[in-house]
Amino acid sequence: GAVVSQHPSWVICKSGTSVKIECRSLDFQATTMFWYRQFPKQSLMLMATSNEGSKATYEQGVEKDKFLINHASLTLSTLTVTSAHPEDSSFYICSARYRLELFFGEGSRLTVL
């Protein structure tokens, strides 16, 4: 089956620094990837749709200057949390579509001190 991998799985950073999370499709090409945010015991909230070779499409209320998304190739999308603050601490999950299914990465836990 199709595999989507995220890295890092857990990152701790200081307030004010930037953090980059990678999402890779390991055995298929993904022209579109999705980034979600999940708080503990809550649902996944779609942050943005990452499009290869073009700008990401952000959901209403998501700060595009805070959450920079780059889809540089058909197998890699990155989410950069800029000038992170404690309120950005969360679980971030990416997904990519392969045929009729969506495959999810393992998720990345961000803790901002």
Next chain:
Amino acid sequence: AQTVTQSQPEMSVQEAETVTLSCTYDTSESNYYLFWYKQPPSRQMILVIRQEAYKQQNATENRFSVNFQKAAKSFSLKISDSQLGDTAMYFCAFMKRGSGNTGKLIFGQGTTLQVKP
């Protein structure tokens, strides 16, 4: 806009018994997919079952089956012979089908299921 509602935040079931998780949705689309995803403590999202809206037959996958009522916009998940490994958070999700469909999923709030020994 589409919405997905799961009205049961938490449920529990005894091992080997059957449990049904509820999901309702709202959409003006006629062509779409519905999904149930499982998120165990590892937090890896796992597809449990998929239903295509144009198919009247309810989807089944081993111990998992759905009751899809299109007119009522209801999509419940039945887990038979519950196992301890079924303990997880379950999400109902909606995705438009057809031209312009990029794979964007709309999730419900989730139901935490605990299977008790």
